[in-house]
Amino acid sequence: MAINDLTGSVFGRWTVIKPSTKTSYFVCECSCGIIKDVRRDHLLSGKSKSCGCLVKEGHSRIYKGRPDRRSLNRVYGCMIGRCYNTKSDSYAYYGGRGITVCDEWKESFDVFAEWAYENGYKTGLTIDRIDNNKGYYPENCRIVTKQEQNNNKRNNVVLLIDGVRYTVTQAANKAGIKPSTVFNWIYRGATKNEVISKLKAVKWDA
Incomplete structure (x- = not known):
């Protein structure tokens, strides 16, 4: 031979x-x-x-008895979109500031799905980054409820404005807007500096 x-x-x-x-x-x-x-x-x-049978068997194993595949697909699509789709409303807060998805997830929904199911995903849950300044990869992500995700975003935020430390609620009240508005900025991925700029653009009593 x-x-x-x-x-x-x-x-x-x-x-x-x-x-x-x-x-x-x-x-x-x-x-x-x-x-x-x-x-x-x-x-x-x-x-x-x-020939492709290995992938099909993998799909069967991952999705067997999983009625929540469609909802997980939406979670995945939103994750990819806000990091790479420049037309996404959230792109500026994610892809626009360097937040990316690890190659193994970006290139394969099935790899992402296997990780998600192994970490307890079911309909109604979502993916959350432990460190909001880092990207989407297994070591920095967890499966949580929407409320837990919001708490993570809120608990990480203390705003230093003109030398004074404010909670989100305190800063929102000082700017004369609803705290939920500021929390929504944060939920969409705005950085602290971006939040401060938005607050001052609305109204800020020095």
Whole structure:
């Protein structure tokens, strides 16, 4: 067998049968019985491990008995949108200030879904960043209720304005607006400096 001939080799669920008539391809048989041409570099790198049956089985395992897949898909879509969609209303507070999604989640909803379910996701819950100045990745995220998410955002915020420390409620009252308005800015991802600028733009009695 030539050095570059992979005949007889096994890669994931693929067994190489013979070289293909197409350059740099091999005829391979998947353990499920499907036979097709597969690129040599995809076999060697692990990019191709099966005909697709492995992914389908993974989907079945992840989603089996999960009526909440659709709601999780919305959570995922919102996460990606506010970080990468420049037309999103929340982009300025996320992607616009450098908040990103880790590659493994960005490239695969299924990888994200597996993490979410393992960490207790169900309909009505959402994803929360532990450190709001860092991005979306497993070590910085948790599954929480909306109220817990709001508490995280609120508890992390103390505003230093003109040398004086204010809680969000105190600052909102001083500016003559509802605290819920300021909490909404924070919920959408506004930084402390952005919140202070908004407060002063509305009204601020020095």
